[in-house]
Amino acid sequence: MEALTASQRETVRRILTRMRDRPGPLLEILHGIQDHLGFVPGAAVPLIAAELNLSRAEVHGVVTFYHHFRHTPPGRHIVQICRAESCQSMGAEGLAEHAMRRLGVEFQETTADGAFSLHPVYCLGNCACSPAVMIDGELYGRVTPARLDELLAQREPSK
Amino acid sequence: MTTVYVPRDAGALSLGAEAVARAIARGADSRSQALRMVRNGSRGLYFLEPLVEVDSPGGREAYGPVSAADVPGLLDAGLLEDRPAGTGGPAAKHPLALGRTEDLPYLKSQQRLTFARVGITDPTSVEDYVAHGGYRGLERALSLDPAAIVQAVTDSGLRGRGGAAFPTGIKWKTVHDQAADRKYVTCNADxxxxxxxxxxxxxxxxxxVLIEGMTIAAVAVGATQGYIYLRAEYPHAHRTLIEAITAAYGAGYLGSSVRGSGKRFDLEVRLGAGAYICGEETSMLESLEGRRGEVRVRPPLPAVKGLFGRPTIVNNVVSLSTVPVILERGAEFYRDFGMGKSRGTLPIQxxxxxxxxxLVERAFGLTLTELLYDYGGGSASGRPLRAVQVGGPLGAYIPASQFDTPVDYEALSGIGALLGHGGIVAFDDTVDMARMARYAMEFCAIESCGKCTPCRIGSTRGVEIVDRILKGIEPGANIALLEELCETMVQGSLCGLGGMAPFPVQSALKHFPEDFRRARQ
Structure with missing residues (x-):
């Protein structure tokens, strides 16, 4: 397990100090860490456990239960493609295959140049405008393969 | 000065509403035209989004679907010019002009009670909310005995709109009747x-309206703290809720003495983290307490021993948001909509x-045919509709031969389907129902909390069995095995995920057997 850098450690400490006294704080803390660091480093788990008087196993169990929390640093841009039924009815499977071909990665992977991480998502609540894609928190509807190419190119013009 | 409405709804933004808003602001500026822009919610007519509206003496005029490239033309046609009373605006002849919003047939035929203000008001303005009838329900509730509030909700016939359809008033009464040092109101927004x-x-x-509904619930049962458990996939809703809660605190509608009543109610939003199971109420409570979202064994019910071991209301967003209109207009008013045991209106998606x-909000009782064709206009692809799935990934697939079924709790359960949260997903005749059955099992395997074996292991075995069927390996024996597995999951799972994930599989097997008898390459 990679050790935390000094600044990562400082960030984790700051979030713990701010949130530890809130009721049921663990998810809030994990969100705070991921929002700041981009992922939840394994080396943060013992710090969190000690602060909340939990076992490392309990904290690890929570981090790994939720799909939202990442265990490794993500790419510069996070691309989520909806795989749920509504989007499937409008061609989401083909869109996902197109994205994988274009980026040269599978779901849950990051491109070699660190530009894009590709993730599946199970409903973005945009089912009247399927298929839906979210990139860095921005929602897009009725996304065709050509439109997806445009959206990716807007973020990394060289790709 | 003309008022223009451009939605901030995530669905409208997903189709370019932000660029439209910027283009209008820029265009007005370069033409030195004064303008007031309201970033409203969506009217729910997503085929017309981004839908731009302009205030006019005769009612709002609608234009859509508008792209940023359309904006200069609309401004040239006089979009922002003053409207003389009784006439359409000068832009009324523009190809994107739709006439009065209220006259759009899709909207005009609806009965919007819960959604009365959505798309009309500025979502985070308390002043606008009150000007459009907001907080009348709470004012009435504060004048009533708590037991009378609970009674009104019971009498309205409101049932949980999250999917379980449990009578909301009965749940509230249980919490009301508990003696405890602290009680909670939680909103399931997962x-x-x-x-x-x-x-x-x-x-x-x-x-x-959600904040008002939760405040009424708190007053009714004596709760002092509320949580909205919001899924992480909804960042736009997260920002809007935080703005609205801040505004409600600022106007004295939340905090240590709600509207000077002496009753405290604090409210905050907590984010989920991408776990479907956390829409199950006990799993949601575990997650709110900061643990893995594993389901709890009931009893005790959350209404008796819920969040942090205290009596807790757990209601869906739509259920809680329907409470204000029930208090404002009375239980009878709401109950008079609907049919049989399905009272009131349902926002169908x-x-x-x-x-x-x-979004179509109507009294219960419309048939699937009316919804799919009169409102939905048939398939987007132009091909025949073959199946719909009602009620989400745990809902049954319904074949076209049963599209005459009314959309209410009892009628759907009569054909082995369920209404759930009121979502309808349509598929054309290119759908492969065996693959949809495989997906149902795959989804259950991905989202299972792992606590009980039928769900955790059964879903993975289910994927494997459907894979064998898709390859044409002993289809007869494997279909029989799949049916048996479904039965085991339905009977043996702790909660609705494992217990209902077989429904789409069983219905696909029943209504579309031909798709399971054909080997794929």
Whole structure:
């Protein structure tokens, strides 16, 4: 397990100090860490456990239960493609295959140049405008393969 | 000065509403035209989004679907010019002009009670909310005995709109009757079912109605703290809710003495983290307490021993947001809508392969045919509709031969289906139902909390069995095995995930057997 850098450690400490006294704080803390660091480093788990008087196993169990929390640093841009039924009815499977071909990665992977991480998502609540894609928190509807190419190119013009 | 409405709803933004808003502001500026822009919610007519509206003496005029490139033309046609009373605006002849919003047939035929203000008001303005009838329900509730509030909700016939359809008033009465040092009101905003977006639209389009509903619930049962458990996939709703809660505190509608009543109610939003199971109420409570979202064994019910071991209301966004109109207009008013044991209105969400997807709030009783064709306009692809899935990933697939079924709790359960949260996903005749059955099992395997074996192991075995069927390996024996597995999961799972994930599989086997008898390459 990679050790935390000094600044990562400082960030984790700051979030713990701010949130530890809130009721049921663990998810809030994990969100705070991921929002700041981009992922939840394994080396943060013992710090969190000690602060909340939990076992490392309990904290690890929570981090790994939720799909939202990442265990490794993500790419510069996070691309989520909806795989749920509504989007499937409008061609989401083909869109996902197109994205994988274009980026040269599978779901849950990051491109070699660190530009894009590709993730599946199970409903973005945009089912009247399927298929839906979210990139860095921005929602897009009725996304065709050509439109997806445009959206990716807007973020990394060289790709 | 002309008032222009450009939605901030995530669905409208997903189709370019932000660029439209910027183009209008820029265009007005360069023409030195004064303008007031309201970023409203969506009217729910997503086939017309981005839908731009302009105030006019005769009612709002609608234009859509507008792209940023259309904006200069609209401004040249006089979009922002003053409207003389009784006439359409000068831009009324523009090709994108739709006439008065209220006259759009899709909207005009609806009965919007819960969604009365969505798309009309500025979502985070308390002043606008009150000007459009907001907080009258709470004012009435504060004048009543708590037991009378609970009684009104019971008498209205409101049933949980999250999917379980449990009578809301009965749940409240249980919490009301508990003696405890602290009680909670929690809102389940973990809207994870594919095909559903009514919670999102409400939270983005009229978050104050949810806040008012939760405040009424708190007054009714004596709770002092509320949590909205919001799924992480809804960042736009998250921002809108936080703005609205801050505004409600500022106006004295939340805090140590709600409207000077001496009753405290504090409210905050907590984010989920991408776990479908957390839409199950006990799993949601575990997650709110900061643990893995594993389901709890009931009893005790959350109403008796819920969040942090205290009596807790757990209601869906739509249920809570319907409470204000019930208190304002009376239980009878609400109960008079609907049919049989399905009282009131239901915000139905039309998604998937439809020409006109969107939100339709009507009294219970419309048939699937009316929804899919009269509102939905048939398939988006132009091909025949073959199946719909109602009620999310745990809902049954319904074949075209049963599209005459009314959409209410009892009628759907009569054909082995369920209404759930009111989402309808349409598929055309290119759908492969064996693959959809495989997906149902795959989804259950991905989202299972792992606590009980039928769900955790059964879903993985289910994927493997369907894979064998897809390859044409002993289809007869494997179909029999799949049916047996489904039965085991239905009977043996702790909660609705494992217990209902077989429904789409069983219905696909029953109504579309031909898709399971054909080997794929």
């Amino acid at each position: 809207e994870g079912d594919s095909g559903t977006f009514s919670d999102r639209m409400l939270m983005e389009g009229d978050p104050l 039309l998604g998937g392969n439809l020409r006109r997807g969107g």
